[in-house]
Amino acid sequence: MRTKDLELYIHIPFCVRKCHYCDFLSFPMDNSDMASYCRQLIKEIESWDIISQGYRITSIFIGGGTPSVLEGLWIERILEAVFSTFSCIDNLECSIEVNPGTVDENKLKVYKRAGINRISFGLQSTNSEELNILGRIHTYEDFLESFNLARKIGFENINIDLMSAIPTQTLQSYETTLERICALNPEHISAYSLIIEEGTDFYGNKAVLSQLPSEDEDVEMYTLTNDILGKFDYHRYELSNYTKKGYECRHNIGYWRRIPYLGVGLGASSLFEEKRFSNDVDFSQYLDNSQWQNKFKKAYTLTRKEQMEEFVFLGLRMIEGITKEGFVQKFGNQIEEIYEQPLKESIEEGLMEETKEGYRLTSKGYFLSNHVFVKFI
Numbered sequence: 338m339r340t341k342d343l344e345l346y347i348h349i350p351f352c353v354r355k356c357h358y359c360d361f362l363s364f365p366m367d368n369s370d371m372a373s374y375c376r377q378l379i380k381e382i383e384s385w386d387i388i389s390q391g392y393r394i395t396s397i398f399i400g401g402g403t404p405s406v407l408e409g410l411w412i413e414r415i416l417e418a419v420f421s422t423f424s425c426i427d428n429l430e431c432s433i434e435v436n437p438g439t440v441d442e443n444k445l446k447v448y449k450r451a452g453i454n455r456i457s458f459g460l461q462s463t464n465s466e467e468l469n470i471l472g473r474i475h476t477y478e479d480f481l482e483s484f485n486l487a488r489k490i491g492f493e494n495i496n497i498d499l500m501s502a503i504p505t506q507t508l509q510s511y512e513t514t515l516e517r518i519c520a521l522n523p524e525h526i527s528a529y530s531l532i533i534e535e536g537t538d539f540y541g542n543k544a545v546l547s548q549l550p551s552e553d554e555d556v557e558m559y560t561l562t563n564d565i566l567g568k569f570d571y572h573r574y575e576l577s578n579y580t581k582k583g584y585e586c587r588h589n590i591g592y593w594r595r596i597p598y599l600g601v602g603l604g605a606s607s608l609f610e611e612k613r614f615s616n617d618v619d620f621s622q623y624l625d626n627s628q629w630q631n632k633f634k635k636a637y638t639l640t641r642k643e644q645m646e647e648f649v650f651l652g653l654r655m656i657e658g659i660t661k662e663g664f665v666q667k668f669g670n671q672i673e674e675i676y677e678q679p680l681k682e683s684i685e686e687g688l689m690e691e692t693k694e695g696y697r698l699t700s701k702g703y704f705l706s707n708h709v710f711v712k713f714i
């Protein structure tokens with residue numbers, strides 16, 4: 338039987354406490370509720386047995402929340418359920434998000450034994466005042482300890498999440514963060530700019546908002562990221578993601594290239610057989626549910642037009658852009674037949690350029706990517 342690629346996202350919605358800028362589906366929870374959740378999550382994973390036949394898993398991402406707040410044993414059991422339910426490729430990428438201060442040597446050893454081969458640390462900044470303002474639970478020293486432990490145990494593929502445009506952050510302090518992190522030589526760095534989201538502690542907090550870097554500084558920080566990381570042999574392969582050669586995050590590339598994925602766990606969303614659907618976001622409803630596949634069966638199938646739009650605006654997040662051949666293969670039309678006007682306009686405005694294989698954003702386009710994306714919708 339010919340197999341098709343499939344990615345798996347596993348959501349662990351628990352955190353020690355809520356960071357002030359966070360609008361992710363995450364919250365503190367006691368041990369017994371976390372255990373009930375994990376039992377239910379395992380049932381959900383196993384319920385995909387039939388439907389996923391003909392697919393093979395190419396990457397797993399355990400995200401959150403803070404998956405590392407769970408006892409290591411749960412991560413092991415969850416992955417056992419995955420491996421006994423799905424067929425997986427040999428060189429599977431298996432990542433877990435970890436917050437500094439929530440792992441010890443024993444937990445990291447369990448992760449390794451369970452099949453995890455990529456760790457993503459949520460650090461954000463090396464500056465203690467900035468970490469404090471963000472409401473992070475850890476210090477830079479906590480991070481160093483966790484990072485060094487992960488290296489000692491043999492993790493050779495580590496990502497570090499960083500953030501720019503943090504209240505009180507200066508170009509100088511951001512530069513220090515970038516240089517300290519590069520000196521540690523992680524394989525991958527994600528560097529996002531803080532966005533103030535509705536419903537977070539930061540939203541509407543005038544004292545905090547008055548300390549945000551200006552828009553010009555925000556732009557300078559974005560440029561600085563590429564400049565400094567470039568000096569340390571990281572290359573940008575997506576708008577906010579940088580890597581050493583060969584360590585691109587395959588799971589995330591799958592999202593941008595529209596590889597089908599199943600999301601399991603509270604609120605997790607999926608793209609499967611051109612349907613997009615999500616789980617309940619209500620914790621008790623998730624625990625009561627046993628009909629996950631109904632979501633798939635009743636889900637809305639994306640129209641061809643929507644699939645094309647996604648192909649373009651997700652693909653353009655990648656620095657290499659989108660290929661003409663990929664578009665033809667998927668939709669049977671030349672991309673120019675469908676998007677003549679937005680392509681022409683974006684090129685004239687200097688936001689996109691044509692390459693030998695297709696189209697991509699220009700450096701100017703990186704700053705105005707949303708302005709480009711809406712032209713295709």
Ligand code: SF4
Pocket residue numbers: 351352353354355356359360361363401402403436459
């Ligand atoms: S650790 Fe991450 S998911 Fe948890 S509250 Fe902070 S930002 Fe949100």
